[in-house]
Amino acid sequence: MNGLNSFPDFEEIPHKADVAIIAYGYSLPELFTHAALGLYHILGPTIDGQLEAEDIFEIQAHDIESMLVSFLTELLFLAEKGIKTEILELVIDDNALNVKYLKKTGQIFLNSIKAVTFNEMKILKKDEIFQTRIVFDL
Amino acid sequence: MVAFKDLVRISEYEWDIEKGYRNGMLVPVRVFATEAIVKGSLDDNSLEQAVNSSFLPGLKGHFCVMPDVHQGYGFPIGGVAAMDYESGVISPGGIGYDINCGVRLLSSDIPYELAAPLLEDLAVLLFQNCPSGVGKQGAARITENEFQKICLQGSSWALTNGYATPSDIEFTEDNGCMQGADFSAVSSRAMERGLAQSGSLGSGNHFIEVDVVDQIFDESSAGIMGLVKNNLVIQVHTGSRGFGHQICTDFVRDFQLLNNKYHFSLPDRELVCAPIRSKEGQKYLSAMKCAANFAFCNRQLLSSVVRNTVEEVFSKELSKFQLRLVYDLAHNIGKIETHTINGKDQKVCVHRKGATRAFGPGSVDIPEKYRRIGQPVLIPGSMGTASWVMVGTDAAMKKSFGSSCHGAGRVMSRTEAKKNVRGEILLKQLKEKGIFIRAGSVSGAAEEAPEAYKNIDLVIESAVGAGLVKKVAKLRPVAVVKG
Numbered sequence: 001m002n003g004l005n006s007f008p009d010f011e012e013i014p015h016k017a018d019v020a021i022i023a024y025g026y027s028l029p030e031l032f033t034h035a036a037l038g039l040y041h042i043l044g045p046t047i048d049g050q051l052e053a054e055d056i057f058e059i060q061a062h063d064i065e066s067m068l069v070s071f072l073t074e075l076l077f078l079a080e081k082g083i084k085t086e087i088l089e090l091v092i093d094d095n096a097l098n099v100k101y102l103k104k105t106g107q108i109f110l111n112s113i114k115a116v117t118f119n120e121m122k123i124l125k126k127d128e129i130f131q132t133r134i135v136f137d138l
Numbered sequence: 139m140v141a142f143k144d145l146v147r148i149s150e151y152e153w154d155i156e157k158g159y160r161n162g163m164l165v166p167v168r169v170f171a172t173e174a175i176v177k178g179s180l181d182d183n184s185l186e187q188a189v190n191s192s193f194l195p196g197l198k199g200h201f202c203v204m205p206d207v208h209q210g211y212g213f214p215i216g217g218v219a220a221m222d223y224e225s226g227v228i229s230p231g232g233i234g235y236d237i238n239c240g241v242r243l244l245s246s247d248i249p250y251e252l253a254a255p256l257l258e259d260l261a262v263l264l265f266q267n268c269p270s271g272v273g274k275q276g277a278a279r280i281t282e283n284e285f286q287k288i289c290l291q292g293s294s295w296a297l298t299n300g301y302a303t304p305s306d307i308e309f310t311e312d313n314g315c316m317q318g319a320d321f322s323a324v325s326s327r328a329m330e331r332g333l334a335q336s337g338s339l340g341s342g343n344h345f346i347e348v349d350v351v352d353q354i355f356d357e358s359s360a361g362i363m364g365l366v367k368n369n370l371v372i373q374v375h376t377g378s379r380g381f382g383h384q385i386c387t388d389f390v391r392d393f394q395l396l397n398n399k400y401h402f403s404l405p406d407r408e409l410v411c412a413p414i415r416s417k418e419g420q421k422y423l424s425a426m427k428c429a430a431n432f433a434f435c436n437r438q439l440l441s442s443v444v445r446n447t448v449e450e451v452f453s454k455e456l457s458k459f460q461l462r463l464v465y466d467l468a469h470n471i472g473k474i475e476t477h478t479i480n481g482k483d484q485k486v487c488v489h490r491k492g493a494t495r496a497f498g499p500g501s502v503d504i505p506e507k508y509r510r511i512g513q514p515v516l517i518p519g520s521m522g523t524a525s526w527v528m529v530g531t532d533a534a535m536k537k538s539f540g541s542s543c544h545g546a547g548r549v550m551s552r553t554e555a556k557k558n559v560r561g562e563i564l565l566k567q568l569k570e571k572g573i574f575i576r577a578g579s580v581s582g583a584a585e586e587a588p589e590a591y592k593n594i595d596l597v598i599e600s601a602v603g604a605g606l607v608k609k610v611a612k613l614r615p616v617a618v619v620k621g
Binding site: 012014015016017018019044062063065066069070073077080110111112114115116117118119120121135137138 | 548
């Protein structure tokens with residue numbers, strides 16, 4: 001749950017073949033961070049875990065939805081390499097996204113996600129809260 | 139949302155959503171299903187997604203929906219579309235992230251009675267020997283140079299390196315290699331993901347399944363395929379793993395910019411596309427072929443592990459036996475084919491997303507051995523239920539661009555399945571029925587429970603009723619390995 005208005009960070013919504021969530025946030029960086037939490041929720045608990053270290057990555061995108069898809073795709077790529085991230089700082093500047101994160105290596109995720117899709121994705125601001133639907137291909 | 143009243147009944151197994159249903163539709167949507175399946179599909183967005191897909195430029199005939207339809211992203215799963223090669227588009231989302239996800243069937247001369255006491259051991263060893271699960275490293279350790287060769291040569295790489303027989307190549311769709319793959323179209327990230335996964339099963343609905351030939355409906359066709367009642371057969375279902383996922387991700391991202399360039403107006407961003415003949419379209423096609431070839435080779439490498447494992451388990455019981463490839467086919471793919479549309483032969487790009495090629499008798503694109511009976515069509519059921527071996531028909535060539543369904547199709551979301559099904563109980567119940575399951579996780583098995591899927595026999599009834607396929611044999615599962 002988040003803040004005084006008490007909305008969830010994300011919620012899972014029905015999708016017959018794959019998995020869909022709606023992520024929420026007071027700001028775009030918060031929306032992105034909560035979308036990442038949703039992704040890790042789907043990937044499930046991790047087994048094992050070793051080193052922790054800070055790291056960064058940067059993404060360029062031509063619009064905000066593309067940026068979100070690329071951001072989550074990057075987290076999926078890291079997950080496939082056994083890395084779980086804890087977002088420390090996320091800055092959106094025009095078409096660039098800079099992410100500073102705590103890297104936890106040696107992680108084995110219970111579940112897998114093939115890809116982050118654009119299906120029905122549209123980032124909207126409603127009652128001062130950003131939200132979007134995200135469909136993950138399993 | 140599409141409602142039942144929006145569908146026009148053409149026959150007992152064919153329904154249309156007419157072009158006038160929504161402004162922007164370029165062709166009608168044709169659904170091949172019983173009334174019950176059509177009504178069931180209205181519970182989710184699958185028919186809405188079919189309507190959205192009918193906006194894609196260059197579509198010919200109609201947008202086809204197979205009876206195992208369920209909601210996907212962009213196209214519905216079970217969607218087939220043919221775009222004019224000269225003026226049409228290619229859409230990565232209409233092919234899917236798991237490029238050349240497909241299934242193969244190996245026949246054996248091992249009788250069930252002899253195998254029964256060893257099936258649990260077989261399931262355990264197959265699970266141990268076939269790398270599965272999330273991002274698991276594959277059975278074959280390969281260099282970057284060899285990986286590139288796999289992308290260009292497909293299953294032939296496996297033949298050269300001792301993982302295949304000439305017969306395996308003959309009985310794989312496209313002989314296990316789509317011509318025209320170009321590795322320069324592939325990103326370094328895609329290669330990085332694929333390099334570690336050659337010869338791996340993956341998770342989700344991918345599986346290796348040992349079945350018994352339970353019923354034969356067409357003795358002649360079954361004989362030609364080497365299927366004998368009561369003998370074991372083995373199915374391998376997997377695709378291009380992270381390599382294909384990354385290629386699709388790369389092009390769906392890059393194609394987002396093409397809507398403006400080519401003045402496309404599409405109702406879903408996941409449907410982004412490029413003109414087939416454009417440099418962007420050709421680049422995707424070249425990269426897609428790399429993933430398709432990787433997937434053909436991946437199933438071949440897994441088959442090699444399966445053969446070694448079966449030999450390990452049965453060598454004491456049988457002095458000589460073989461696992462022969464009946465057929466290997468893709469069910470997430472884009473193919474350049476020629477079809478007769480409105481009485482004229484036309485070159486088209488057929489998108490099959492969760493749909494199987496089902497070419498009829500006489501096609502030069504199927505192995506000579508099968509030309510008299512039609513292409514073998516493999517339709518796996520859900521875990522614990524029957525699978526079907528069928529053959530393609532002339533009617534499929536006329537009605538669905540030579541395509542049929544690819545499986546049972548989900549009726550329950552994974553979340554709902556996990557809520558309703560206790561994985562441990564499911565595995566126990568299946569074991570009591572003589573079906574041994576080895577799965578990466580108990581919750582993963584619950585997601586794939588039989589009740590999460592349509593009744594495969596009703597899906598088959600629809601496909602047969604519409605004339606897309608003919609029954610050859612029904613298979614009963616006895617051991618299943620899931621990632």
